[in-house]
Amino acid sequence: DLKEYFRETEAQGLKGTRQAQRESYGWWRRLRWYQKPTIAMVNGWCFGGGYGPLFSCDLAFAAEEAKFGLSEINWGILPGGGATKVAQELMPFRKAMYHAMTGENIDGKTAADWGLVNEAVPLAQLKDRVTEVAKVLLAKNPVALKATKDAMKRVGVMSYDDAEDYLIRAQEAANSYDNEGRKEGIRQFIDEKSYKPGLGAYDKDKVKA
Amino acid sequence: DLKEYFRETEAQGLKGTRQAQRESYGWWRRLRWYQKPTIAMVNGWCFGGGYGPLFSCDLAFAAEEAKFGLSEINWGILPGGGATKVAQELMPFRKAMYHAMTGENIDGKTAADWGLVNEAVPLAQLKDRVTEVAKVLLAKNPVALKATKDAMKRVGVMSYDDAEDYLIRAQEAANSYDNEGRKEGIRQFIDEKSYKPGLGAYDKDKVKA
Amino acid sequence: DLKEYFRETEAQGLKGTRQAQRESYGWWRRLRWYQKPTIAMVNGWCFGGGYGPLFSCDLAFAAEEAKFGLSEINWGILPGGGATKVAQELMPFRKAMYHAMTGENIDGKTAADWGLVNEAVPLAQLKDRVTEVAKVLLAKNPVALKATKDAMKRVGVMSYDDAEDYLIRAQEAANSYDNEGRKEGIRQFIDEKSYKPGLGAYDKDKVKA
Amino acid sequence: DLKEYFRETEAQGLKGTRQAQRESYGWWRRLRWYQKPTIAMVNGWCFGGGYGPLFSCDLAFAAEEAKFGLSEINWGILPGGGATKVAQELMPFRKAMYHAMTGENIDGKTAADWGLVNEAVPLAQLKDRVTEVAKVLLAKNPVALKATKDAMKRVGVMSYDDAEDYLIRAQEAANSYDNEGRKEGIRQFIDEKSYKPGLGAYDKDKVKA
Amino acid sequence: DLKEYFRETEAQGLKGTRQAQRESYGWWRRLRWYQKPTIAMVNGWCFGGGYGPLFSCDLAFAAEEAKFGLSEINWGILPGGGATKVAQELMPFRKAMYHAMTGENIDGKTAADWGLVNEAVPLAQLKDRVTEVAKVLLAKNPVALKATKDAMKRVGVMSYDDAEDYLIRAQEAANSYDNEGRKEGIRQFIDEKSYKPGLGAYDKDKVKA
Amino acid sequence: DLKEYFRETEAQGLKGTRQAQRESYGWWRRLRWYQKPTIAMVNGWCFGGGYGPLFSCDLAFAAEEAKFGLSEINWGILPGGGATKVAQELMPFRKAMYHAMTGENIDGKTAADWGLVNEAVPLAQLKDRVTEVAKVLLAKNPVALKATKDAMKRVGVMSYDDAEDYLIRAQEAANSYDNEGRKEGIRQFIDEKSYKPGLGAYDKDKVKA
Incomplete structure (x- = not known):
């Protein structure tokens, strides 16, 4: 439920906020250093809060139809949860700045061009492509x-x-x-x-x- | 006047040189951390000395016909005033090195490809595109x-x-x-x-x- | 001889290994800070061990037909000799990770797209292009x-x-x-x-x- | 039980080792960024494994009689669990190196001189001194x-x-x-x-x- | 006037605050990179706001009777204007933390022991000592x-x-x-x-x- | 011969200077990462040029009578060959700055107080102390x-x-x-x-x- 997501943590005050941050940042840290290779397979919408786990994955593949966005600016905050850092690490600087300041979405193809993901393929081929890469890694x-x-x-x-x-x-x-x-x-x-x-x-x- | 620009500061000796550097670097620093969003709109020529303020602007749009260059090497100096750093920050490393060592100009389209500016559009559309982006930012x-x-x-x-x-x-x-x-x-x-x-x-x- | 290359150093134990590392890293360091401009001209195969000197050269041009690869993962090691760092410095992060984890080769054109070299040209034009750039630099x-x-x-x-x-x-x-x-x-x-x-x-x- | 401490984790293999590291490093990280002020009160022995939590505490007071040591070198390993970093962060470099290479213990007074703790006082006054500081902080x-x-x-x-x-x-x-x-x-x-x-x-x- | 100092800037809102910060940080930056050697001669009280210029001076001498303090915590703020950074740069870490968290003053002798100033001498000898050092520098x-x-x-x-x-x-x-x-x-x-x-x-x- | 030392390298021009730098920095780098522990034993004079190898040694012991100095400022240059960095790494910042700007010598005891060496002992005991430490290390x-x-x-x-x-x-x-x-x-x-x-x-x- 969206209402819950946006209001419940804040309702718990500083202590609740800090606990929620500690937990989610902890999960993503654990994902970032996971023992086995990790591949993100992105379809549909991937917004600010999703950039943390996206960055934690070693590789990332998207459907060309997927939408990526830092929509935070649209409701009046900066892209937190590490998302600003993720854009800065993965994208050319000018692209990252535009992405965060305008809040405009980009599709999977542009996300690949800008470095957010490895590749974009038509949705129908996404699972096959990720499976193919996973098999390559399994042989190593x-x-x-x-x-x-x-x-x-x-x-x-x-x-x-x-x-x-x-x-x-x-x-x-x-x-x-x-x-x-x-x-x-x-x-x-x-x-x-x-x-x-x-x-x-x-x-x-x-x-x- | 070009003669003035190239010789007058030096004629004032170390003290004059340092004051000129302090002033221009101070202006660009202030621009870099300006309260409001800043957008560079580039047409015509943008050479080494212009890379400092170009980098200070949050976003940058160029006419496809614009020319960008680090021409310093052509009269026997390195790209100072921060320009070497600007190229290194914004461009892929190989491009930045080529740009600084050869002193060859690139047009607006290449400047966008190499990351120096956000986008290049035909000159006739430049003002409209920048205005459009400015309006997007004004709504935030x-x-x-x-x-x-x-x-x-x-x-x-x-x-x-x-x-x-x-x-x-x-x-x-x-x-x-x-x-x-x-x-x-x-x-x-x-x-x-x-x-x-x-x-x-x-x-x-x-x-x- | 390949056998020699892969086994002789190890046969000499820690001392031999360290001496070999010190020597090759020393050569590449010297190349990295060479007094005159250096241009790598790459044809044929350029694998992991070659990424150190490739990075040390100020500029790099490749034949479109050249093959670049971090094949280390294919025989069960990580790309050492600085090669992991070279990929991380020159390529967008997602590309560098894919390159190192899959061990897949890329041709010269892709190497240029990913930032490993400045440009790729058809083999027949490679020497001419490098000579042309060298002449430009000689005039500076x-x-x-x-x-x-x-x-x-x-x-x-x-x-x-x-x-x-x-x-x-x-x-x-x-x-x-x-x-x-x-x-x-x-x-x-x-x-x-x-x-x-x-x-x-x-x-x-x-x-x- | 000492046998357990030194052997049980290793017996669980890589997975067990990594889990133990993740857990203890996680506790210390949480202590390092704790909401309230933290004060370490050290008496008795404080060895390598204890340097992590010691560093995580905002302030640290020791009995003059306390003993601090990086004894790892004495059983043939380097000071892990962050301990080498702790010594490097808190002590002058020459002291940190001597401390880690010789494995010699230092008493509380020397630990204060070398920067590992804030102050050393006679054991009989330790609790009073820490309580005094805690009261000062409580008033802020x-x-x-x-x-x-x-x-x-x-x-x-x-x-x-x-x-x-x-x-x-x-x-x-x-x-x-x-x-x-x-x-x-x-x-x-x-x-x-x-x-x-x-x-x-x-x-x-x-x-x- | 103290009232002015503490309230007037804030009364001017964000714009006034930012201008005041830009100005004072600019002065200290200029002092930090001043062409000639600079020596701070400290007597009386030197509090948080004074740590910026103190750090900017190449050398610093204090009267043993001088008082140094980060009293910010005492009225409920952190030591800003760079003062936290100054303490962290000049003092051993444990001392810097104690200094900032307790807000306790230290005299000139302790300030020298903790690295905030070069030396402390009795007030009666302060000017002579500074003059002596200045003469040494003048000869270089x-x-x-x-x-x-x-x-x-x-x-x-x-x-x-x-x-x-x-x-x-x-x-x-x-x-x-x-x-x-x-x-x-x-x-x-x-x-x-x-x-x-x-x-x-x-x-x-x-x-x- | 002093004349040789100060003039011969320069007489060889840029090429000779760069070669001399490359060689001496290379020796010190090799010493810095030497396989076995290294202990500097310092008596007599240890000036600027000696700070590089001094820093390269893992540990350093000095006679109380030894003299350490960055005398470069006395003949009109800055402490090069890494010496400025060595002072900055080992000494508290205020001490390092005073040391480099005044060119005043310090004795072994002060060098130990300021962190340049581990300990200073009377000359008569220097060899014994170093031997003692060497034996401790040999047992590890x-x-x-x-x-x-x-x-x-x-x-x-x-x-x-x-x-x-x-x-x-x-x-x-x-x-x-x-x-x-x-x-x-x-x-x-x-x-x-x-x-x-x-x-x-x-x-x-x-x-x-």
Whole structure:
């Protein structure tokens, strides 16, 4: 119920407001650092409050018909819940500013052009495209995937030199969980010659054989 | 007069140079944090020295025929007055570097593609387009607009967690100036059902009725 | 030999690994801050390990037929050697994440669209295009070029105010090496009227005449 | 039980480890941003795992007899759970490094000298001193206290200009909750002349009279 | 008049408040980057509003009898005007937090211990000590002094590598204004052997002889 | 020879200067990230150029009689080679500024008070004290020591949340090299009860028995 959503938290005063923020920001934080890859599949409407979880997902695909908007300005507030930051992180600066100041919606295609999502496809193909990408990810080494997506999210604020160091640590940390995976990957490539890394993943199921 | 512009400040020595820098950087800083929304409308030539005020404006629209350039390299200096930073902030990195190193001009359309301005339209439509956007902004809650544009400019250097906090503060600070605006916005939406935030702004003139 | 490349360093243990990292990161650092302009000309395959030197070059041009990829995930590791950082610095965030998580290759045209390189041209024109750009750069004041490219690389992590200051220092530092260049550039422009900075560079060879 | 503490989490594998980290880091985060002022009162032993909550408390007082230490190095690990960061944030750099590398304990007096806690007093006076400080804080405007302590924790990573802006926002946000408090404070000072701000707080209970 | 100070600005509404902030922050910014060295000489009371200019001065000396305080909490606000940031920059974190939360004053001696000022001396010696330091500074190369104090204020937010680069630029920028000074300094040291840099400055007046 | 030191590099022009900088900064960078712990033992004079390697050492001990100084201002330049940054990183801000602007020397005891070194002892005891600390470090797990000292140097520029993550990675990376060390440390502690981590290190030589 909309009335509930907009008024109930406020009716509980500062304590209720802070608890609601702590909870939702906590969920999105947990989603942002989720162990497995996450893909947002967006159809219909995705407004300000949805930008937090949208950003938390590693990848995002939208129907061309989907609508994205920071409508906050239309009822007289700024885009909170992290939404202003999300626009600033994902979109070119001029686009993000226009998006937040005018409150105009954009469709899925424009959302892809502006960087909010990875791609927009016709709605009829959305599920297939997301399934396809999910299958690609399922074929990869899961320890390496987690290390890769976290690294991409962490290195943005680092200097180049700090990032070089972080990537070494992150790889060695991954090795501490699954050192056999990468050795098998190299083995299949240079000994077995059964795949080419430039064209696809090694067969991770063979490692236990 | 060009001779004056290029030589007079330098003739005044270090003191004159520093005063000129302090003054122009001060003007642009003031423009950058202006209370009301600002829109740059660019036709003709916009060179290095103009990139400071261009960046200070919240939004920017250009004629397709306009020319933008960092011509500094052509007379043997680097793009100062903040212009190198402006290119780096607004453009993809490779584009910014090419722009500064070659000194080649780009037209309004390319400036929009590269992120320097929001949009480029044929010159004949420029004033109409800017007027249209200005009218959209005039219909918004001005306290929320100022909070929104400032937030977009501030959150870029913050961590995600710091940005979440900043946005809460900035909204509450806005509430201290106009708490009635957002309440009216919600009232018109969920009680009166007179507008949909996803499609346009609440009628802010009703608040005093 | 691929076997050597993938196994020999590891066979030397931690000491060998660290030495190899120190050496290659050192070369790329040196390339990143090279005195003269650097242009990468990419044809064929450019994979993860190549992203470090690619990023170190001031400009980069690719054949449309070139292939770029972070194939690390395909043999079970994350893109190290700075490659994750390079993707994050040059590409829109969603593109960088997709690129690293799926390990899918992109061709030169897409690499240009995503910001990894400046431009992609048909292979047959690649050398000509790079030569053309190199000639443009050769006509510029070399002290100003070095100051410009370094400034573009340094100001990214600075606040706007710090960047304004840095650009003043960097110009004055350049003046300490070649104060005559910029004076000649202004002289040819406003006294001699022999060129227009908005359209091309001053004749730097005249300075000694 | 020590055996449990050191082995049980690890026995649960990656999932259990991550859950334990998420939970404890979550508690400390919540403590760090707690609505009311928090004061750590430390006697006995305070080791690595305790540095997280110690840092989360706004103020910290120790018995001179207390012992503080980063003993992690003594069983072959680095000080995790944020402890390395805590030492780096609170102590001079040389002290923090010595503290972490040698694993030597320091007593309460040294902990105060090095910045880990506010003050060290003889154990017999510890509770009295903490109670005294708590009473001082109880006499202050609680909205202003929360704004003050949060601001002190946030401005560290900001540029001076960003901090000036943040402090304005944070004050106005506080005004949105309790605008009467500060007005009463000024009234008692300049109209009533009943206290001097340089020597003590206004009587906040009068505001409702 | 206190009434004026506390109420007149507010009576002018948002516009007046913003203008007052812009003006005072502008003065302090100008003081912070002043061409000549600046020394604060503090006696009597120095409260929150005074911390901005105090921080802007390159050096600060206080009478042992002086009183420093962030009394804002005592009338129900947070220490604005940059004062929270000043305490966080200059004092150990625990001291800064205590200082802001309790509103307790400290004397000059404690202010020196906590890093707010350079030194505290008995009031009777304050002017002499400041004069002595001023004379030391007067004997130095003024271009180098300005470069040194600015560098100290700028490098804090930079990575070590960026700072190395900045210091090279800043020196070369200084050379563009006074390249003869440092050459004379080296000449007097290694040719003339008329002073030892470890014990005092070269005679800068000789440079014109 | 002093003449050589001050003039020869400059005589080689820009190329020679840049090469000399690259070489010395490279040595100090390598020292800063050295695999084994490093301890500076300082007697006699330690001036500006020495601050780079001094900072690179993990720990530093000085004779009380030693002299430290940034004498650059005395011959008309700013403290380069990273020295300004070193003072800013290690000393309270007011001390660092005074140190650089006045060029006054400080003795070992003051250097310890101001944070430049860990401790100052009478010269006669210097070697013994350093040997004592070296022996303490020799008894620790070397993989954990390297991880600890690097972490302390890296977390300074990170947000608290990023630092928590980094410390987890760094520990897991250490585990990939020596997972047995920490298990043995815990075993000796909770099974064998042969040492207490709060009072000293586990016997690392037993791990191979």
